[in-house]
Amino acid sequence: MSRVLLIDLDDVVRIWAPERDASVERRHGLPPGSIAAAAFGEGSSLRAVVTGRISDAEWRRDIANRLAPLCGTVAEAVVAQWSESAGAVDVEVLEVVRAVRREGWRVGLLTNATNRLEADLARLGLLEELDAVINSSELGLAKPDPEVFRLACQVMDATPEECVFVDDLTENVQAARDVGLRAHLFEGAGPLAEVLGTSPQ
Structure with missing residues (x-):
């Protein structure tokens, strides 16, 4: 058998390090939980990326777009820093x-x-x-x-x-x-x- x-x-x-999201959020003055909500929460493109309908890069761009109302032009830098760790x-x-x-x-x-x-x-x-x-x-x-x-x-x-x-x-x-x-x-x-x-x- x-x-x-x-x-x-x-x-x-x-x-994942417990402080992974929080440290990036503090650095850029984002409310706690902002990154997780943008990446995984309601309205995110999580389902699309894990079923191959969009790429990882497209998903991360979408996260930045969802964060932009909170942090403006630094949203891409926020996502880049959040994405550094494996x-x-x-x-x-x-x-x-x-x-x-x-x-x-x-x-x-x-x-x-x-x-x-x-x-x-x-x-x-x-x-x-x-x-x-x-x-x-x-x-x-x-x-x-x-x-x-x-x-x-x-x-x-x-x-x-x-x-x-x-x-x-x-x-x-x-x-x-x-x-x-x-x-x-x-x-x-x-x-x-x-x-x-x-x-x-």
């Missing part, structure tokens, strides 16, 4: 991934992302840690669409029953379960290791 782990990226394998790897989660791969599991990253994903993974040194990268912007669909999970299983050449899916969002976990995957809400590296029956070295 195949053993496959499908794992989410953000807030699971990749973590985040950081949660080393404890990475050790779990490495442990299951040593035990014969195949690991696929299944993430709602933009076309900047591969560059970010290269910066983070994650490409060699994975057997496959399944990017929603290349599929043209995003989690929690059930078809995403079916396509991910096809990429991994596995049945849903052979796949364990881990994500930090309950709606994605439930959608994966509905398709037949063994899905778990991410609650930290320790619980993840227990779910997978492994002991990182």
Whole structure:
């Protein structure tokens, strides 16, 4: 029986500094939460970028346009500074991934992302840690669409029953379960290791 782990990226394998947004906002006198609202909130182009209808660059230009009423001509500089980081790897989660791969599991990253994903993974040194990268912007669909999970299983050449899916969002976990995957809400590296029956070295 195949053993496959499908794992989410953000807030699971990749973590972001808590002060990332706030430091840029303070530097430019923006109200707290302004960047997140422009990037991810109602009326943003987030769904368009993670389904490949627009590029990462177009999404970031849209963020700047949405911030412009708050900070004028420095909006592009705000977005440029916010975009500099590729985040950081949660080393404890990475050790779990490495442990299951040593035990014969195949690991696929299944993430709602933009076309900047591969560059970010290269910066983070994650490409060699994975057997496959399944990017929603290349599929043209995003989690929690059930078809995403079916396509991910096809990429991994596995049945849903052979796949364990881990994500930090309950709606994605439930959608994966509905398709037949063994899905778990991410609650930290320790619980993840227990779910997978492994002991990182």
